[in-house]
Amino acid sequence: MKYTQGSLGRVFVARLEDGESIYRAVEEIATKEDIKSAAVFAVGGIRSGKVVTGPVNTTGKVVPHVEEFDDARELVGFGTLFQQEGKPSLHFHAGIGRRDKALVGCPRVAMSVYLILEVVIIELLGVEAERAMDPEFGVHLLSLAPE
Secondary structure, three states, X not given: OOOOOOXXXXXXXXXXXXXXXXXHHXXXXXXXXXXXXXEEEEEEEEEEEEEEEEEOOOOOOOOXXXXXXXXXXXXXXXXXXXXXXXXXXXXXXXXXXXXXXXXXXXXXXXXXXXXXXXXXXXEEEXXXXXXXXXXXXXXXXXXXXXX
C-alpha cells in the first residue's frame, strides 16, 4: 500500500444540463480553475451511456466489458481527478438505475446527462499524484509521488 496526505482546498458546485458529459464538464472546470487533485461527487439523471462493469478477463491486459443503455436513469457516483499526461483526468464510478435494473461501474465510454446532474468538486491540496500508464495492464493507474 502507498498513501499520501493532503488537505482540503476550494469547493466547486456545478449544475450540468441535459445532454452534457460529466467528464467534459469536470475536466473543463479543472483546467479553468487549475485543479490538480480532487474528489468528485455527482447525483441526478443520466440519459444514456456505456458503462464498464469489469474486465472481460481477470488476467493480462485489461479488456473492458461494457453495458449500454439509452432509457434515462438515476445516478449517484463518486470519482477522483488527478493529472494524466499533464491534463486533468476524471476516474468516475457510479450506481445507475431505472426501476428494478441497476448497473454499477465506470461510465467512462460515453455518458449523457438527463435533465440535470449536480456535481460537487472538492479540491485536494498537497497531494502529489498522477495517472500513469501501467505496461502490464495497459491502463492508466494512480501513481503517488515517493516520500
